[in-house]
Amino acid sequence: MTEARAHFDEAQGALIAxxxxxxxxxxxxxxxxxxxxxxxxxxxxxxxxxxGAWLLLAAARPQAGDPLPxxxxxxxxxxxxxxxxxQHSAASAAQAAPRREGVLEVAGRGTxxxxxxxxxxxxxxxxLSVELxxxxxxxxxxxxxxxxxxxxxxxxxxxxxxxxxxFLLGVVxxxxxxxxxQQYGANIFVVDGLLLAILREISPxxxxxxxxxxxxxxxxxxxxxxKITEEIDAIATLGLSPLAVLVIPxxxxxxxxxxxxxxxxxIAGIAGGMLIAQEQLDISYHMFMDRLADVILLKTxxxxxxxxxxxxxxIALIACRMGLSVTRDARSVGANTTSTVVQSLVAxxxxxxxxxxxxxxLEI
Numbered sequence: 529m530t531e532a533r534a535h536f537d538e539a540q541g542a543l544i545a546x547x548x549x550x551x552x553x554x555x556x557x558x559x560x561x562x563x564x565x566x567x568x569x570x571x572x573x574x575x576x577x578x579x580g581a582w583l584l585l586a587a588a589r590p591q592a593g594d595p596l597p598x599x600x601x602x603x604x605x606x607x608x609x610x611x612x613x614x615q616h617s618a619a620s621a622a623q624a625a626p627r628r629e630g631v632l633e634v635a636g637r638g639t640x641x642x643x644x645x646x647x648x649x650x651x652x653x654x655x656l657s658v659e660l661x662x663x664x665x666x667x668x669x670x671x672x673x674x675x676x677x678x679x680x681x682x683x684x685x686x687x688x689x690x691x692x693x694x695f696l697l698g699v700v701x702x703x704x705x706x707x708x709x710q711q712y713g714a715n716i717f718v719v720d721g722l723l724l725a726i727l728r729e730i731s732p733x734x735x736x737x738x739x740x741x742x743x744x745x746x747x748x749x750x751x752x753x754x755k756i757t758e759e760i761d762a763i764a765t766l767g768l769s770p771l772a773v774l775v776i777p778x779x780x781x782x783x784x785x786x787x788x789x790x791x792x793x794x795i796a797g798i799a800g801g802m803l804i805a806q807e808q809l810d811i812s813y814h815m816f817m818d819r820l821a822d823v824i825l826l827k828t829x830x831x832x833x834x835x836x837x838x839x840x841x842x843i844a845l846i847a848c849r850m851g852l853s854v855t856r857d858a859r860s861v862g863a864n865t866t867s868t869v870v871q872s873l874v875a876x877x878x879x880x881x882x883x884x885x886x887x888x889x890l891e892i
Contacts (some may be wrong), residue, residue, distance in 0.1 A: 532580075533572075534558055534587075542600070543588055544573025549580025557587045566662070570610075570833040571601035581606075581613040594856070645871060652849040656779075663755060671777050679783035682743050686789055689742070690735055694793035697730055698722065698800025706809045715809040719801075719819040725827060726797035733880055734831045735793045736839035739786060741874035744847040747778055748868040751851025752861040770852070779844040786840035787833050794832065835883055842875045 532553035534545045544567045547553075565588040566860040570576070588597045596614055599607060663669055706718045751774055756762050760770050798820070805811040811819075850871070 534584075536565075541569055542567035542569050543584070543597075544572070545584055546567040547572060548575035549584065550575070550577050551579035551583075553580055554583055555821060557583060565597050567598045567600050568610075568630045569600045570603070570606055573602065573606055576609055578609060578610055578613055581610045582882050585610065585614055601664065628635075648853070649845060649849060652852075653845060656771055656775060656845070659769055660776060663772060669772060671773055674773065674787040678778050679785060680744075682739070682781050683785035683788060686739065686742060686785070687792060688765040690738060690789050691796040692791050693734060693738060693799040694726070694731055694796040697734060698726060698797035698802075699804050701725060701797075702804035703808060706804060710809065715805075715820060716815075718805060718809060719811070719816055720823050722801040722805075723798065723820060723824055726801070727794055727824075727832045727866075728829045729832075729880070731793035731797055732790050732835040732839065733876065735786065735789050735836070736843065736876045737873060738881035739782070739789065739840070739878065740843050741869055743782065744843045744868050744872050745865050747844070747847035748851040748854075748865045749861060751848060752854030752864055755852065756856055756858070756861065759810065775844075775848040775852075777846060779841070782840040782844040783837050785838040790833055790836040793830070831883075831887060835880070838879060838883075839876055840878065843872045845874065 532547040532549050533547070534543060536543055536558050541564060555835045558626070568588045569585060570584075580785050599610055642656075643826065666805070667836075702718060705721050706715065709715050709718050752807055754774070761775070763770050763773055786818045802813060802816050805816050806813060854860045854864050
């Protein structure tokens with residue numbers, strides 16, 4: 529086998545190669561020192577593979593965007609290899625080249641993605657409604673054991689974190705509000721502000737966020753893993769509906785658990801505020817409870833509890849849909865789980881804003 533050789537002819541601007549060109553031929557390439565190669569001469573080449581072709585092309589045009597030099601005296605089979613390598617090198621360079629996206633392009637892509645999620649959610653709601661309607665007349669098909677397991681997971685397992693979080697938020701809110709009220713001698717009105725904030729806004733929103741991050745992500749991961757391991761296909765093969773077996777029990781469990789968790793959060797938040805009112809504002813527990821009985825309104829409690837099922841429904845629908853949308857790879861599970869949390873948080877914020885405007889218009 530002839531050893532690879534190469535030299536640069538400055539008069540012709542030609543890189544002349546000969547011998548067998550493969551990956552080990554790199555050291556024989558001459559230093560061009562920035563000189564332009566106009567011709568690549570391969571008359572003396574006896575053997576050429578893709579590695580050798582890439583070496584010659586890289587030497588002839590150091591930058592991927594440089595024009596391809598004239599390919600002279602190559603054998604047909606060698607010329608075909610060179611052209612193939614040049615074509616794929618250009619395609620790889622085009623893919624690797626960074627491209628700046630305009631603001632409109634980014635906004636348009638985000639809008640299309642959001643529209644896709646909305647359309648997918650509406651389609652999922654339609655299929656779930658059909659399945660739920662079919663189950664109404666057949667109580668024997670309800671998955672009561674799965675429903676009980678989901679209630680235990682969604683409700684019982686979330687009580688400690690909900691109670692602890694809302695207790696601390698009640699402490700913080702009462703402390704900050706009390707620090708300002710003390711300047712004007714309005715200590716007792718801290719109770720009014722605490723009750724209104726905890727019952728109407730803080731408890732339902734914080735509980736919904738906690739459930740979205742804890743339960744919503746878990747539902748997506750569970751269903752997504754079941755899809756990867758083909759358990760959902762097995763359920764369908766047995767003649768069962770994945771919506772009836774997996775989605776409906778989880779949705780109903782969330783609908784039942786969320787108002788209870790919000791109520792527990794209300795109690796924990798009030799308890800935290802009561803503790804700070806006693807220590808910081810000299811409002812005794814008895815005085816706090818008397819003020820609570822005077823100012824609390826049933827509608828204030830019902831507003832917060834009424835938000836909970838709506839939040840729960842959207843969290844369950846988003847989590848289950850994203851779980852069923854998982855493709856058969858582990859990366860998709862992580863991506864869809866993250867998407868579940870993001871979509872749920874956006875939905876909670878939008879829904880809470882709608883509720884706030886609606887209650888103001890209705891004077892509730």
